[in-house]
Amino acid sequence: MELDRGSGRVGVAPGGGALPAARYLILASRLVPDRDGGFTISVLRRAIDMAAAGADVTLLTVDPGETADHDAHRAEWVRRGLLGSRESLRNLFDDVRSNPSWLRRAAIPGPVPSSPWPTRPIVDDSGAPVLDLPVVSGDAAWHLTDAPVRVYDKGAVIGWLPGFGGLYRAWLNAVAAEATPGQDRVPVVLCEARQIGETLVTAGDPPLDAGIRVLHTTHACHVLSPLRWDSPMDAAWERWFEIADRFDGVLWLTPSQRDDVERRFGAQRLRSFVVPHPAPVVSAPSDPVSGRIVILNSLIPRKRVDHVLRALPAVRAAVPAAHLFVYGDGASGAELRALATELGVEDAVKWIGHVADPETQAWASADVFVLASTNEGQPLVVLEALAAGVPVVAYDMPYGPRDTLAHGGGVLVPDGDIDALAAALIDVLSDRERRAELSASGRAAAAAMDAAASMRALGTAVRAALADPVSR
Template structure:
């Protein structure tokens, strides 16, 4: 292993990793695993969604085809493992009478049709992953024991996977609900030798998205147990600072940003005036702000037009707004793409108008592609990512300011060229090695000085 990551067995745990689902979360998890492999760690990806093995196999094959997974066996799923060899599940099952439950149950069957376990179907409870409703474990002739809820099931599997390694184990947890379950009190406890580094992917506050704005119940619940992780990984120093000011220093945390990708294969061939939007069409992304800004921009830069890549519930509203503002002929909805290389090649400028983010991958992709960025100064990501140059920040929600910045980039080629060069240089500084170095620093602390938690 290189000097970027300390010697250990690395596991990367996500809720699910489905092609073309869950936006930047899925891509960021897979990219992190690829970067860890390039640093010599060869991580094993783990998921816990109870889909069918055939569907998971198809997903693995697709990720391999896209170059996002080294081999199918590099991604394992809890329920696939239970179907293939339930011995770990039966060994962890608690003996004695199985507690009753008011919830209905879903059977998980193996390839031969035999029931392996039964899952409680907990509906209407946002903390379903913390319920103690028993997971019923089956033997050949019926139920033989139980595990205390999903938390008990997850810990039993992680313990079994970790036990196959003689090296210390660093678990990079990518999902808050799963992380909560791993450190919650109860049996079976997570093996004491497992270190948990918990990543974050999103803004932790609600509207109006100020550092002291309210948090939803899920974040509050997660913060209540975050001192049980061996390290929390924030994407930006600004979010880490905001959390520490609000909650104090009781949570051990580090900044491990997403890295910028390599420059795209397609050579830049920007179409003058082409404004690129590359995100889901959901209210949080505020694509309607971009359309309103476009109408202002075209008053002085009639060549300006928007290409929108992405799908979602806002599509019809965007079409109607473009018609209403008289810019329909300058708005092209391209739909979802899994290969945005052409979009980056032809973009004159990229715009991001979200209400909030974690650290948007698309900003890093734009910098690597040499495409100037115009973004609202929202929490979190754009301010930290553009600190080295490559774009312009606009006051959050200021459509007129958004339009003015776009006019400047489109109308002044010297400005565009300067931002393009700055962005490419910044992307080279924010490379995978720098991200892995930060991850390695966190892993070393976790390995040398684990925090106290139940079962340890």
């Protein structure tokens, strides 16, 4: 579908795909190989799925790294098949080094306000300064300060922009205004980071172009312990909810999280849509090793790998072949290894560490996958396991496992109940017929949660944003 700006009519785009015709810009903070876990992979996969659905889509990042580093990241993503071409991933600071004209046009002329913050220079390939970034430290919300970004031309300061927000909005306005030959398509931004999202809809110069639609995705649980719908939130989430009604749509990964938000704030507070991650296509052949329990996540307290280790002695007593393969690393690694020794299961645990392409190893040989986190958004690993035919045993945490396993493929365990976790693992590992049933139902569930279903859900949200944009 395509919006006629003059009449406000919405028409069918050539091809009649799930996504309306628009200029899609997926905006993230950074997309660095092997950083930020499932977030990075989910953003790249979304872009691939959108392009496969016929969308005109460009990825945008704002991390102030060097162009050579960004080029290396692009090359690696292309190698892994998660980026169609290097040109489809742009970075603000690469753009400003290569052509700073948009920055200079947006700069506010006149004296630059004083600032308590030191600055970091950004220079072009010749070493000439292009801009100075404020370096905001301490407890300050760096992305919301008005600390000036000094703008240069021919070595002299010619003006300034108010903070990162002014810089981000100026760049997005410039990118959105770039003409698509033969087309006049409305720019639709999918913002993937809360801090960046706040800067886009906050008042300031330059304002975000009124013709740009902004849909904000979510990737994480919004509440703190005890993780109920009315539990406290941290300051960043509280601040984000204060301005979230300025987005043309908020995209939740699960119905459960959307329902909890609406229960808390009212169904009319936000324009909410459920756009889940799609289950990927897993091509690795399934050859499960009997008794192999797989964990695939960072080794940090939130993932509660210690719960799985504490369940392992009971599992081994019932299923002597049971053993644990742990993919991932993190700050808790040494502590977890010590716990395995203390529990007497160190001989049954193999610490794989980080691998760039775990799918070819983990899912092909896994007998069962276990997830014991305190909270998630919608964990990609659960979808990957289902698609590979690997049964899932997961705590019933917010958010993701309950919604994702609703149509089969796994066992939900009361949150935090280690004995129940052990019992579920024993059940799956010791009953081969039960495992086969879960494997088959998981594959069927994953097939129904494919990229086409995710794109249809996204298309619904985009059509609403095109037809009825919010007033900012």
